[in-house]
Structures are given as structure tokens and as C-alpha cells.
Amino acid sequence: MATYQFPDSHVFYRKLTRRFPLITHGEGCWLVDADGRRYLDGSGGAFVANLGHGVAxxxxxxxxxxxxxxxxxxxxxxxxxxxxxxxxxxxxxxxxxxxxxxxxxxxxxxxxxxxxxxxxxxxxxxxxxxxxxxxxxxxxxxxxxxxxxxxxxxxxxxxxxxxxxxxxxxxxxxxxxxxxxxxxxxxxxxxxxxxxxxxxxxxxxxxxxxxxxxxxxxxxxxxxxxxxxxxxxxxxxxxxxxxxxxxxxxxxxxxxxxxxxxxxxxxxxxxxxxxxxxxxxxxxxxxxxxxxxxxxxxxxxxxxxxxxxxxxxxxxxxxxxxxxxxxxxxxxxxxxHGLVERCRRMGEVFHRKLAALRELPHVGDVRGRGLLAGIEFVADKGTRAPWPRKLKFAETFSEQALAAGLMTWANMGQADGTNGDLSCLAPPFVIEESEIDELVRRFTVALEATLTKVRHA
Ligand SMILES: Cc1ncc(COP(=O)(O)O)c(C=O)c1O
Missing domain, CATH: 3.40.640.10 (Type I PLP-dependent aspartate aminotransferase-like (Major domain))
Structure with missing residues (x-):
């Protein structure tokens, strides 16, 4: 596997404790690594890849x-x-x-x-x-x-x-x-x-x-x-x-x-x-x-x-x-390419399909506008109590999502300054309906894997 990690290379990575796959190219909503593995870029990286990858x-x-x-x-x-x-x-x-x-x-x-x-x-x-x-x-x-x-x-x-x-x-x-x-x-x-x-x-x-x-x-x-x-x-x-x-x-x-x-x-x-x-x-x-x-x-x-x-x-x-x-x-x-208009149109499809995530265990809320969505994870849906920070739920979820071939963005601390776990989504404006279905599927797989990990923590 073509992955890189501190201190084996000369790069001062953004994270010094994980392995990084080497991405060689991107196409539309997808990133492809040196081993040919494809990642659905569900968050446009850090809310950036609005046009999609590989636009010459x-x-x-x-x-x-x-x-x-x-x-x-x-x-x-x-x-x-x-x-x-x-x-x-x-x-x-x-x-x-x-x-x-x-x-x-x-x-x-x-x-x-x-x-x-x-x-x-x-x-x-x-x-x-x-x-x-x-x-x-x-x-x-x-x-x-x-x-x-x-x-x-x-x-x-x-x-x-x-x-x-x-x-x-x-x-x-x-x-x-x-x-x-x-x-x-x-x-x-x-x-x-x-x-x-x-x-x-x-x-x-x-x-x-x-x-x-x-x-x-x-x-x-x-x-x-x-x-x-x-x-x-x-x-x-x-x-x-x-x-x-x-x-x-x-x-x-x-x-x-x-x-x-x-x-x-x-x-x-x-x-x-x-x-x-x-x-x-x-x-x-x-x-x-x-x-x-x-x-x-x-x-x-x-x-x-x-x-x-x-x-x-x-x-x-x-x-x-x-x-x-x-x-x-x-x-x-x-x-x-009418992409802002497309973002509005596909945003409605996106939120309709993401609504299904509300039914999953520990998904407290799904919200956003256009092709931008936040999923808030909670320990208890009824009381909205967050997971204890030491579980690193959001970070574990984003690692599991990446393992499932889905790029998401984790954030934490929103519930009270310390606790609180979010997964943010912001796919490229060129996303197709079938890719939204795939995103929801991979998200669900990642959440199951995260819950398994957290329960064993
Ligand atoms: C609302 C907002 N303002 C400013 C910034 C800072 O941008 P940059 O990371 O490019 O410095 C960010 C980055 O996430 C942001 O979300």
C-alpha cells in the first residue's frame, strides 16, 4: 500500500500519528489513490472542491x-x-x-x-x-x-x-x-x-x-x-x-x-x-x-x-x-455550467436523502442548506446529551468513513465548548443522485463501525 507516515518521510504532516494514502488524481466527486482505491469526496475536502476534481x-x-x-x-x-x-x-x-x-x-x-x-x-x-x-x-x-x-x-x-x-x-x-x-x-x-x-x-x-x-x-x-x-x-x-x-x-x-x-x-x-x-x-x-x-x-x-x-x-x-x-x-x-443553480437543486435531493440518517442510532440532528449538511451525533437522542469527549466519536467516525471510502469533515466541542461530535458534508456541486445514495450508504457503514469501536472502547 502506498501510504506515508511521520517520521518515515520528510513531510511535516498535519497529523503526526496516522498514515496518509497518496492521492494521485481526482475525477468529479472522487479521489483516487496510488493503489487505485477510490474515495467519494463527501466534504469537498475542507468545503473547498465545489467544481469537482480534475477540471482541466x-x-x-x-x-x-x-x-x-x-x-x-x-x-x-x-x-x-x-x-x-x-x-x-x-x-x-x-x-x-x-x-x-x-x-x-x-x-x-x-x-x-x-x-x-x-x-x-x-x-x-x-x-x-x-x-x-x-x-x-x-x-x-x-x-x-x-x-x-x-x-x-x-x-x-x-x-x-x-x-x-x-x-x-x-x-x-x-x-x-x-x-x-x-x-x-x-x-x-x-x-x-x-x-x-x-x-x-x-x-x-x-x-x-x-x-x-x-x-x-x-x-x-x-x-x-x-x-x-x-x-x-x-x-x-x-x-x-x-x-x-x-x-x-x-x-x-x-x-x-x-x-x-x-x-x-x-x-x-x-x-x-x-x-x-x-x-x-x-x-x-x-x-x-x-x-x-x-x-x-x-x-x-x-x-x-x-x-x-x-x-x-x-x-x-x-x-x-x-x-x-x-x-x-x-x-x-x-x-x-449552471453549477450554483445545480447546487440548489441537488441540495434538495441531498437533504431529502440525508433525512434517512435521522433514523440511525445516535444521530441527533441532520441540518444544513444547499449541498452543505451537518450530522450531529449524540449519546442520547432523547436528552441530546453528547458523547464524552474522551471517546473522540467524531474523529473515530471520520476515520471509519475514510476506511469505507468516504471523505467527511469532523468537528467537535459544539455542545458545550468541549463535548459534541459533528460530521460535516459538502460534496462537489457536480454530484449525481446515485452518488448521494452511495454517500448515504457509506456513511451508514461508517457509523456502524464507529459504534462498534466506541462500544469496545
Ligand atoms: C468561516 C471560516 N472563516 C475562515 C476560515 C479560515 O480559512 P483558512 O483555513 O483558509 O485560513 C475558515 C476555515 O475553515 C472558515 O470556515
Whole structure:
């Protein structure tokens, strides 16, 4: 078997305790290893492979750009793919979001978005506005400001002393909300729970003093931290009103849920509101290159243009022509093949078929939107009690899924900061109905294997 493991090779792997199969190529929803074993990419890797694997056009566009000019410094020059990608994104985004800053990772985009919010307030004569409010559970990245904004405790274990203080309000995570939000919503009622309605944000702003608050950052549909919990229809309208009333910038982090993943180009547009700043990453190139984007309206940039003259976020590889060429080719490919529309259509099939998982033992909830779904595992379906963390249920499940030839994404800690086990799914938009059936079948096999392991632990 062609597998690799620390310390036998020279690679510093992301996990130092497991063997890694060597993937040689991908086709559509499938990854193939050196032994010819096929893995159904049920999570698009880390919510990235939106277009499917092996789309030659994207690499060809990058190679063509690299052959013309591969690198320019963004302080001196602009380039064709950056200009064309910005034009294309301006047509796709809601509200006045029509200026785009290009970076590499999602964490970089979140850092830049938060810095932009802060710099805007300083340059408009409100320097006291510096505090950031974020949700818990939530994830916004792993560099130190983005990690500070994240409520993913296990990622902070060794670095707490280096993190900055971010104020938190509970996420609209109805499965575990005290109000029993999901039950209320299923009955079609609108929740007046402060968490599920969004009004908890106002209480937080008043507590901190609106003059001190720069921004509120949230994912329009929960990412892996809440297992893709979908806020109530009125949630972001309330958030928008509160942010407007108190002059707080609303940053929608669409690094995971954007670029079509929930069935519309941006996830926030399904709430009929526009944020002040938006971030994209992951699926924006379908994984063909690491590109991220900060989107902002002109009204935020004008004061900076008249003041200091630049966002103070210098990065060598910003506005990179080859990465932008990948983004442009991916956006064109999505459009040409109607893949965002397909994601919405297949998303309905996906959720209909995933509903069967609810009947399996220890599946507490199945939720999500578009081709994005979270399955929450519990020790007890009645009480929703999580498994004890020491069992590592989510991690065991994802290993068993891989053994069954299914790539999934594990997350944990959502129930109370420590306990809680999630499996997240986000297949490529090209997935076929028969492949969804296969995904459900492999998921079921993996769950049986996990339960056997856990019972013997
Ligand atoms: C919502 C969200 N924001 C930011 C990030 C950070 O992106 P990256 O891992 O590319 O730095 C992630 C990554 O999972 C994410 O899900």
C-alpha cells in the first residue's frame, strides 16, 4: 500500500500519528489513490472542491497567466485577471459590495476584514470603536486575530496568552438553544428568543457601549462549528437593523458557505440583507488555488482613500495574477455550467436523502442548506446529551468513513465548548443522485463501525 507516515518521510504532516494514502488524481466527486482505491469526496475536502476534481480549464487558465506574468507587486501594478475577477464578483454580490481585496487563505481575509473595520472607524474620527463581537460556536480562521474571533476552544489550547479579547454572544444554533428554537421554527413560528432572533447582539452592544464596538462578525449559515445550523429567516434582518442603529459594521464571513455552497452565490442573500464587509475563500477557486477575497463597499474605502491612503495589511502575495486567474476561471466555470443553480437543486435531493440518517442510532440532528449538511451525533437522542469527549466519536467516525471510502469533515466541542461530535458534508456541486445514495450508504457503514469501536472502547 502506498501510504506515508511521520517520521518515515520528510513531510511535516498535519497529523503526526496516522498514515496518509497518496492521492494521485481526482475525477468529479472522487479521489483516487496510488493503489487505485477510490474515495467519494463527501466534504469537498475542507468545503473547498465545489467544481469537482480534475477540471482541466482551471489549471490551463493558471498556466496561461503564469506564462504571461506570474507575479507583480500589488503596491505598484494591477493585472488583467484581478481586474476581470473583481468585475465578475461585483455582479454577483449583494448591496454595494463592489470593491475586492485579494489574498490567499480565509484566515488572511478575516484578519484583513477586521482590520478594515477598525481602520475605517479610526479614519472617520471614531477611534474608540475597536471591540469585535462574534458568535459561539464559530470559526473564522487560525491566524491569531482570526483565531481570537473563533470560538473553537481546542484550537486555542497552546496560544491563549497571544489572543485578543473578543466579545461573544451565543450562535443561533437551534438544536441546542434553550428556547428549543428548531421546534418553534418547524411549527412556522417566529422565535422571540434573544439568541435565535438576533436581539442578543443589541444587548451586547449596549453592554460594551456602541462607541466602543467596531464590528460584528458571523457566518450567514453556520460553518463546521455549529454543524451548519441555519439561522431563522428573520435573523440577519434583525442583525442588520441593530448594526445600523448602533453604527457597528456587519462582517459576513462566507469563507465556507459562500461561492454557491448554499445554493446562491452568497449565503447571506437568502436573508435579503447585505453586510458591510464580506469574506470569501475555500470554494472561490474550487480548490485549484488558495485565493481569498475581502469585499467592501466604496463608502468604507473613501475615508481611507482620503486619509492614510491604504488598508494597512501588506502581504507579498496579495492581488496575485495566477491566483486571480484561477478564481476567474472558477467563477466562469460555475456560470457556464449552471453549477450554483445545480447546487440548489441537488441540495434538495441531498437533504431529502440525508433525512434517512435521522433514523440511525445516535444521530441527533441532520441540518444544513444547499449541498452543505451537518450530522450531529449524540449519546442520547432523547436528552441530546453528547458523547464524552474522551471517546473522540467524531474523529473515530471520520476515520471509519475514510476506511469505507468516504471523505467527511469532523468537528467537535459544539455542545458545550468541549463535548459534541459533528460530521460535516459538502460534496462537489457536480454530484449525481446515485452518488448521494452511495454517500448515504457509506456513511451508514461508517457509523456502524464507529459504534462498534466506541462500544469496545
Ligand atoms: C468561516 C471560516 N472563516 C475562515 C476560515 C479560515 O480559512 P483558512 O483555513 O483558509 O485560513 C475558515 C476555515 O475553515 C472558515 O470556515
Amino acid at each position: 480549464e482551471i489549471g490551463q487558465a493558471m498556466a496561461a497567466q503564469a506564462a504571461k506574468v506570474a507575479y507583480l507587486n500589488g503596491t505598484a501594478f494591477t493585472n488583467e485577471p484581478v481586474e476581470a475577477l473583481a468585475d465578475a464578483l461585483a455582479e454577483l454580490l449583494p448591496g454595494e459590495l463592489d470593491k475586492f481585496y485579494f489574498l490567499g487563505s480565509g484566515s488572511e481575509a478575516v484578519e484583513a476584514a477586521l482590520k478594515l473595520a477598525r481602520q475605517y472607524w479610526v479614519e472617520t474620527g471614531k477611534p474608540s470603536k475597536h471591540k469585535v463581537i462574534a458568535l459561539f460556536p464559530a470559526y473564522h480562521g487560525n491566524t491569531l486575530l482570526a483565531l481570537s474571533a473563533s470560538a473553537r476552544e481546542h484550537y486555542k489550547t497552546y496560544y491563549r496568552e497571544w489572543l485578543v479579547d473578543i466579545h461573544r454572544i451565543p450562535a443561533p444554533y437551534s438544536y441546542r438553544c434553550e428556547c428549543g428554537g428548531s421546534a418553534a421554527r418547524r411549527l412556522g413560528g417566529s422565535s422571540d428568543c434573544p439568541v435565535c432572533s438576533g436581539s442578543a447582539l443589541e444587548a451586547a452592544i449596549l453592554q460594551l457601549g456602541a462607541d466602543n464596538v467596531a464590528a460584528f462578525i458571523a457566518e450567514p449559515v453556520g460553518g463546521s462549528s455549529t454543524g451548519h445550523s441555519v439561522p431563522a429567516p428573520g435573523y440577519f434582518r434583525r442583525i442588520r437593523e441593530i448594526c445600523d442603529r448602533h453604527q457597528v459594521l456587519f462582517i459576513a464571513d462566507e469563507v465556507l458557505v459562500g461561492a454557491g455552497r448554499t445554493g446562491t452565490w452568497s449565503a447571506i442573500e437568502q436573508y435579503s440583507v447585505a453586510p458591510d464587509i464580506m469574506t470569501f475563500g475555500k470554494g472561490i477557486t474550487g480548490g485549484y488555488a488558495p485565493l481569498s477575497v475581502v469585499a467592501a463597499p466604496r463608502r468604507l474605502l473613501d475615508p481611507i482613500a482620503k486619509g492614510s491612503g491604504a488598508l494597512l495589511h501588506a502581504q507579498t502575495f496579495s492581488h496575485h495574477p495566477v491566483l486571480a486567474a484561477a478564481g476567474l476561471a472558477a467563477v466562469r466555470y460555475l456560470k457556464a
